[in-house]
Amino acid sequence: xxxxxxxxxxxxxxxxxxxxxxxxxxxxxxxxxxxxxxxxxxxxxxxxxxxxxxxxxxxxxxxxxxxxxxxxxxxxxxxxxxxxxxxxxxxxxxxxxxxxxxxxxxxxxxxx
Amino acid sequence: xxxxxxxxxxxxxxxxxxxxxxxxxxxxxxxxxxxxxxxxxxxxxxxxxxxxxxxxxxxxxxxxxxxxxxxxxxxxxxxxxxxxxxxxxxxxxxxxxxxxxxxxxxxxxxxx
Numbered sequence: 006x007x008x009x010x011x012x013x014x015x016x017x018x019x020x021x022x023x024x025x026x027x028x029x030x031x032x033x034x035x036x037x038x039x040x041x042x043x044x045x046x047x048x049x050x051x052x053x054x055x056x057x058x059x060x061x062x063x064x065x066x067x068x069x070x071x072x073x074x075x076x077x078x079x080x081x082x083x084x085x086x087x088x089x090x091x092x093x094x095x096x097x098x099x100x101x102x103x104x105x106x107x108x109x110x111x112x113x114x115x116x117x
Numbered sequence: 118x119x120x121x122x123x124x125x126x127x128x129x130x131x132x133x134x135x136x137x138x139x140x141x142x143x144x145x146x147x148x149x150x151x152x153x154x155x156x157x158x159x160x161x162x163x164x165x166x167x168x169x170x171x172x173x174x175x176x177x178x179x180x181x182x183x184x185x186x187x188x189x190x191x192x193x194x195x196x197x198x199x200x201x202x203x204x205x206x207x208x209x210x211x212x213x214x215x216x217x218x219x220x221x222x223x224x225x226x227x228x229x
Contacts, residue, residue, distance in 0.1 A: 039217050048207050048220035103214045107160040
């Protein structure tokens with residue numbers, strides 16, 4: 006079946022380093038993707054989104070890259086800070102309205 | 118604050134109890150969602166309401182009953198739940214079907 010998954014379940018980085026979190030998707034009909042951050046005890050927080058007509062989109066300290074050829078999505082966090090420690094997961098829309106399919110998440114730990 | 122609030126934040130109930138979860142969004146969005154988040158599992162979509170009409174019912178057991186009286190409020194009525202229903206229940210809202218969904222903090226539900 007179609008699925009969204011993450012290559013790395015955990016990622017540990019040093020404060021100030023750049024972080025890269027990856028996501029593979031298999032539904033070729035997906036044309037909208039979102040990255041979320043979820044801190045302990047909180048709901049998922051929208052970080053950045055990208056549509057399939059784009060390859061790259063930048064936000065504040067974050068960049069999302071989309072490679073439709075290999076169905077791969079990545080989130081880059083520049084100058085990672087302790088406050089970035091959280092679970093990050095991607096979501097795809099599968100080409101359908103309203104329904105998002107979420108990955109299991111990657112736990113990012115930032116060491117001071 | 119994401120503009121989506123949920124009450125209560127924590128709920129413990131017996132299998133014979135009836136309780137309701139409440140969600141309110143202050144973003145002017147026209148779609149609202151209920152998700153279930155269990156440990157080590159991806160987010161599971163339960164229900165979607167668009168302009169107060171249910172547009173998705175993701176094979177959820179009838180012991181979960183949603184209600185959307187207006188575009189700002191969403192309820193999840195719970196009745197005769199099972200211990201395996203214990204999870205974090207998240208509400209989200211979005212403006213239209215192909216925009217990012219913004220989540221509330223969730224209700225941590227424990228069924229004894």
